[in-house]
Amino acid sequence: MTVKDVMNVLGARVLVGEEHLDREVRSACGSDMMSDVLAFSKDHSVLLTGLCNPQVIRTAEMLDIVCIIFVRGKKPDETILEMAKERELVVLETGHRMFSSCGMLYAAGLHGGAI
Amino acid sequence: MADVIALTYEISPDDFTRAGEASSDVKSKLKQVGVSPAAIRKVAIAMYEGEINMVIHAEGGKITVEISPTEIKMILADKGPGIPDIDRAMQAGWSTAPDEVRSLGFGAGMGLPNMKKYTDEMNIETTLGVGTTITMIVKL
Numbered sequence: 001m002t003v004k005d006v007m008n009v010l011g012a013r014v015l016v017g018e019e020h021l022d023r024e025v026r027s028a029c030g031s032d033m034m035s036d037v038l039a040f041s042k043d044h045s046v047l048l049t050g051l052c053n054p055q056v057i058r059t060a061e062m063l064d065i066v067c068i069i070f071v072r073g074k075k076p077d078e079t080i081l082e083m084a085k086e087r088e089l090v091v092l093e094t095g096h097r098m099f100s101s102c103g104m105l106y107a108a109g110l111h112g113g114a115i
Numbered sequence: 116m117a118d119v120i121a122l123t124y125e126i127s128p129d130d131f132t133r134a135g136e137a138s139s140d141v142k143s144k145l146k147q148v149g150v151s152p153a154a155i156r157k158v159a160i161a162m163y164e165g166e167i168n169m170v171i172h173a174e175g176g177k178i179t180v181e182i183s184p185t186e187i188k189m190i191l192a193d194k195g196p197g198i199p200d201i202d203r204a205m206q207a208g209w210s211t212a213p214d215e216v217r218s219l220g221f222g223a224g225m226g227l228p229n230m231k232k233y234t235d236e237m238n239i240e241t242t243l244g245v246g247t248t249i250t251m252i253v254k255l
Contacts, residue, residue: 033217035225038160039207039232051220055167058135059220062142062159064152079132 001025001110003067003090006046009108010094010101012069016081017090023066028110030071030102034059041065046110048101052076057083066090071098120148120182126166126193128175131219138163141180148182150255157233157253158187164226165191165249171216172196173247186235189251197243205231 004021007014014021029041030048037047037059046067047060052074060068067090070076076084076091084091094101106112122144124137142159150158162178169176173195181188198204204227212222231237236252 032220033223033225034220035164035223035229038164039225039229049220053219054132055135055220058139058163061139062135062156062163064156 001108003046003092005108006067006069006105006110007092009104010069010092010096012092012094015070015076015091015093016084017067017088020067020088020090023090025066025110027112028102028105029112030098032098038063040112042112046105048098048105050074050098052080054080054083056080057087057089060084060089061087067092069094069101071096071101120144122180122182124178124180126169126175126178128170128173131170134167134170135163137178138166145182145187150182150187154187154253154255158189161230161233161251161253162189162191164229165189165251167221168226169193169195171212171221176246185255187253187255189234189253190248191251192246192248194246197245197247198239198241199243201239201241 003023025046026044027042028046029037031037032051041063045065047065048069048071050072069092073095145155173193176193179190203209207228208224210222210224216222234251235254238250241247
């Protein structure tokens with residue numbers, strides 16, 4: 001699926017990276033612990049998180065994450081959004097909770113990748 | 116690219132929001148010299164975890180990265196408290212990070228295990244009260 005599909009499944013809003021919505025998404029990772037994301041994330045992943053600080057952007061950068069989704073209505077500040085822009089990341093925001101967001105994407109065919 | 120390129124970074128303590136800047140710089144430099152995306156990913160993850168550790172546990176330190184045609188070597192040296200029990204520190208999930216670090220998304224006890232997982236060689240030299248030097252190699 002594409003970032004646009006992810007956006008539609010979650011009814012999410014684009015905060016940054018509207019021009020990259022056609023990017024391919026192959027797997028997803030949901031966590032508020034960045035070390036776990038660093039341990040388990042796969043290629044072409046989206047990252048779902050409720051953590052809202054600059055290290056989320058850096059973690060995404062190190063892993064070449066395609067798109068970050070802030071769940072539970074978390075609002076990243078301007079510094080975070082600016083960092084995301086510089087790195088050409090897509091940032092989405094949804095009011096859904098973590099569990100629901102992951103479930104909706106999983107049901108739509110997006111999986112976490114092999115262990 | 117016969118020569119070895121050496122990069123050095125001073126990692127400042129206290130400023131958690133800036134932790135990762137050195138890793139970010141190394142990642143873009145490796146891209147410039149044409150290192151494969153798979154190797155860049157390994158270096159970026161391992162060095163970023165190490166850099167975060169230095170800020171959390173060791174009041175900063177120095178990172179040297181040597182890029183040769185055959186391997187990328189990262190040397191992370193700090194003058195922190197040292198690691199009392201390396202075996203335990205290497206266990207996934209074991210962490211001594213304070214709660215405030217956990218609220219920032221780190222301290223899950225995955226730092227050192229991740230560094231080992233993403234590198235081909237890792238060596239830890241540590242002395243209590245003196246500091247820790249971690250050397251990691253990713254082969255190209």
